[in-house]
Amino acid sequence: MRNPGRATARRTESASSSAFRNSGSNSFKRVGSDHAGHDHGPGGHAGGAERHGSGDGHDHAHANFLGANTELIFALACGVLLAIGFAIETLVAGAPEWLSMAFYGGAYAFGGFFTLREAADNLRLKKFEIDTLMLVAAAGAAGAAALGAWAEGALLLFLFSLGHALEHYAIGRAKRAIEALAELAPDKATVRRDGQTTELPVEELVVGDVVIVRPNERLPADGFVIKGSSAINQAPVTGESIAVDKEPVADVEAARAKPDAVDATSRVFAGTIKGGGAIEIEVTRRSNDSALAKVVKMVSEAETQKSPTQRLTDRFERVFVPAVLAVSFILLFAWVVVDEPFHDSFYRAMAVLVAASPCALAIATPSAVLSGVARAARGGVLVKGGAPLENLGSLKAIAFDKTGTLTEGRPRITEVVPVDGASEENLLVLAVAVEGLSDHPLAQAIVKDGRERLGGRDLPAATDLKSLTGRGVTAIADGKTVWIGKAEMFGVEGIPSLNAAATAAIATLRESGRTTMVVRHGDRDIGAIGLMDTPREAAKVALKRLREMGITRMIMISGDHQKVADAIAKEVGLDEAWGDLIPEDKVASIKKLAGEDKVAMVGDGVNDAPAMASATVGIAMGAAGSDVALETADVALMADDLAHLPFAVDLSRHTRSIIRQNVFVSFGVVAFLVPATILGLGIGPAVAMHEG
Incomplete structure (x- = not known):
């Protein structure tokens, strides 16, 4: 996958036209947006900062000066230094004490780097979340060192930093899958302007440009086909498993006037893949307004909308975190009432902090x-x-x-039933003239089929279209008001009722399952039109x-x-x-x-x-x-x-199942470890089970 950071730097596009290219990646790298200007790097996975979205409970920035996995590298470095220090201390007879301490010190530096920075962020933002417990416990590792437990303090930092790095990797992997959507559209397009063919960045395409798409290329923009026919794989945008045949629009001017009304057989989307044969498309949306761009933007913003389970865990955090901190503080003074040294009380308090910090709960839902x-x-x-x-x-x-x-959604006229001496032709002429002013699906069906039935007959001019929502329309034609709509539109709100012949025609059409439209010209009911949708x-x-x-x-x-x-x-x-x-x-x-x-x-x-x-x-x-x-x-x-x-x-049911599984396991581990640590389980086993 191309690096979004390099791609962005490579282009010199305006802020608006670059929105699409960056919408899949920049939404996850909004350095400082809700960190009050706190910035750790220039941006991008390769050289900037990785952010957790506001919805995942991890609103922290992580500098990636060694790449996207910097935190994981630091965690592993911490583990290596810890192992070397422990080996020197236990296996090398006569080794100076300062040598193992130096390796432990290096382990503290690598394991505590992100922890301390995250602690500073939390303190500055006055935030108390589940991670706060682990941050306090990690700070207690320094106290463990001061009491001589260098190895255990380093082990705590190693396991904690490794667990956090893996959490961030899990979140990042899901986000990168979303970012990949932004890379579906090509960077450049072959455009015909003023009789000249040239290659331009997709950001420079404008509405009305004619783009040439060769076999097996990805389409660079949304538009409609004006020349050539081809099967197009729309799976990247619509998920359709079978390629869809596309053909040119019948009326380019009509398509240009109402691009959203273009039939699906002629409409194409950026990011889809063309089959054999070249086609030409007319662009109807700029790159940052394409369907794919909107999908990328909306999906990237989806993380900010918390699910019911996530809102529940947030409420739980607000009560749970202060309670655990209070219990741990009390346990620090257990030596006052229990015959044990302060070292043991401190150790137990830190172990409870570790056990009561369900980091998995923080990512159970977002991931x-x-x-x-x-x-x-x-x-x-x-x-x-x-x-x-x-x-x-x-x-x-x-x-x-x-x-x-x-x-x-493509109804067809099935019956035309004139009444009161009107002719079928007169009925259709008025209906087509008036409905030609409307973009309602039924109106379009009447216009399309009505024109076919009328051949090339001239239509009267219709003006002053008014819509009666959900009932019908009125307009002026041949100097009189024309009413077209449901039978229920008549006989209410001052509109005269239908005559007996029109009422009978409507009843007959409805008995056969037809959608019906009544046509009235002035004060005369001239008939009904029956339509059927497949x-x-x-x-x-x-x-x-x-x-x-x-x-x-x-x-x-x-x-x-x-x-x-x-x-x-x-x-x-x-x-x-x-x-x-x-x-x-x-x-x-x-x-x-x-x-x-x-x-x-x-x-x-x-x-x-x-x-x-x-x-x-x-x-x-x-x-x-x-x-x-x-x-x-x-x-x-x-x-x-x-x-x-x-x-x-x-998919939703499967996701809900995974969320419930994650939450259940996270709570279950905490429910087991808290009493176990109070009763004497050590920090090492507690952290291993917790982070595992």
């Missing part, structure tokens, strides 16, 4: 969360922190939006797997009529469907479910954003192509594929 988040990202699932990662695995109920989630094949398989995993309740919520909702639910294998819901009703429904148990809401992240925000976990599908979905969801399925949801739930 598992970071590993889980990194693994999810590699599988095309963006999880924003420990809380949604843990909550996802404890769900028993999931609510699904219908359109675009359980269905393809259920996703993957949805049936995903729902079956979720049921097998123990999700006991799965509900479809939809704005469609109840009969339409029931028909779709039956086809995909759901027992429960709630229809006739406007956005406010969806929010109320999710809040009701959340009041009964933890519930997830799965949608596209756009119209469903309020309902997703009300759920325990909001899950968005197809997030790679939607900025709104990426921003609003707790969990984002980057591919437009519900099959990734069982993977995310299973």
